[in-house]
Amino acid sequence: xxxxxxxxxxxxxxxxxxxxxxxxxxxxxxxxxxxxxxxxxxxxxxxxxxxxxxxxxxxxxxxxxxxxxxxxxxxxxxxxxxxxxxxxxxxxxxxxxxxxxxxxxxxxxxxxxxxxxxxxxxxxxxxxxxxxxxxxxxxx
Numbered sequence: 001x002x003x004x005x006x007x008x009x010x011x012x013x014x015x016x017x018x019x020x021x022x023x024x025x026x027x028x029x030x031x032x033x034x035x036x037x038x039x040x041x042x043x044x045x046x047x048x049x050x051x052x053x054x055x056x057x058x059x060x061x062x063x064x065x066x067x068x069x070x071x072x073x074x075x076x077x078x079x080x081x082x083x084x085x086x087x088x089x090x091x092x093x094x095x096x097x098x099x100x101x102x103x104x105x106x107x108x109x110x111x112x113x114x115x116x117x118x119x120x121x122x123x124x125x126x127x128x129x130x131x132x133x134x135x136x137x138x139x140x
Contacts, residue, residue: 024097052075
């Protein structure tokens with residue numbers, strides 16, 4: 001599925017790229033940051049980080065009312081530099097990791113879906129990225 005709209009979110013994490021990469025990709029870390037708000041959490045994650053490898057993160061409301069699996073297949077993996085994947089619904093995601101010494105810039109570009117507004121999607125993905133930044137800076 002190709003969409004006309006691509007959305008970009010970004011942040012700078014005050015940690016070197018090797019620590020950022022570890023936090024981004026190890027399941028024990030993914031479950032600590034992969035949620036958009038305090039009402040949500042990620043009780044499960046698996047990650048086979050290689051071309052054609054699969055990943056899955058379960059995102060769930062803390063009150064137990066709803067959950068879903070965010071999953072896909074990697075199309076490109078370049079250690080400490082680039083991850084590209086296709087989500088289960090066919091949308092594409094590209095994540096660049098730019099080493100800037102003791103900091104790492106992350107730029108995430110993804111195809112928009114059709115059900116929610118661009119602003120809502122950008123806000124949700126940015127919130128998850130902000131959680132990642134906060135968790136990684138606290139933990140490493």
